[in-house]
Amino acid sequence: MAVAPKDTPMYQDQLVAWHNQRIWWLALALLALLALSIGDNASYHLRPAPPPYVLEVNDRGDPVGQVLPVTSAQAIPDTFLRARLGDFIHNAFTVDRDPDEENYIFDKTRAMVTGQAAQKLDAWYNRDGGKHHPQVIGLYTWVEASVTDTLKLAEKDTYEIEYRTITHSNNDQTKTTEYWRATAHLIVGHSQDPESLGLFVNQLDIEEVKQ
16 A cells, blocks of 8 residues: 655645644643642632731730640751740840840840740849840940750750850940850740741740859
């Protein structure tokens, strides 16, 4: 049986049909992807909005209430938790000489505490008649705080943080180094505070470590 030359109308018709078939398959694939994208987008926008959670504060604006709902922090990578705790300790116990910078780190600290931890820090800052409050003493004293070690404890979502403070006073003529240990329990929740990342310290203990 003779084979039709490639330039015959029969071959050209087969080539056109094959080309059209590829276009149809491509069009069907694009339509399927479009339908999937529309479905995902619709389901995202139809999800109920998360309920608003308000962090209770006292008359000075310090948070004193619990953040809800409370879940375990174990799902968060340990390296991230340690880094956030390091930032928290630095911000909580640093006193910056620049008032604007001090207000910034003070607000970041408040955004990460709730419950007992908020009350603990409030009492810590205002001990001795408020002589240690970072927004007050920065005019004549500044403090460097740095984490030296972080240990995860057996108790769920609890860390022990070793840190050091160096206090500069008397126009930087006097420098005092102290060593501290903080025990912090973490929770995950929601807050309307724009500085909050959803990770909170809800229990905090502080003790000086004698060298």
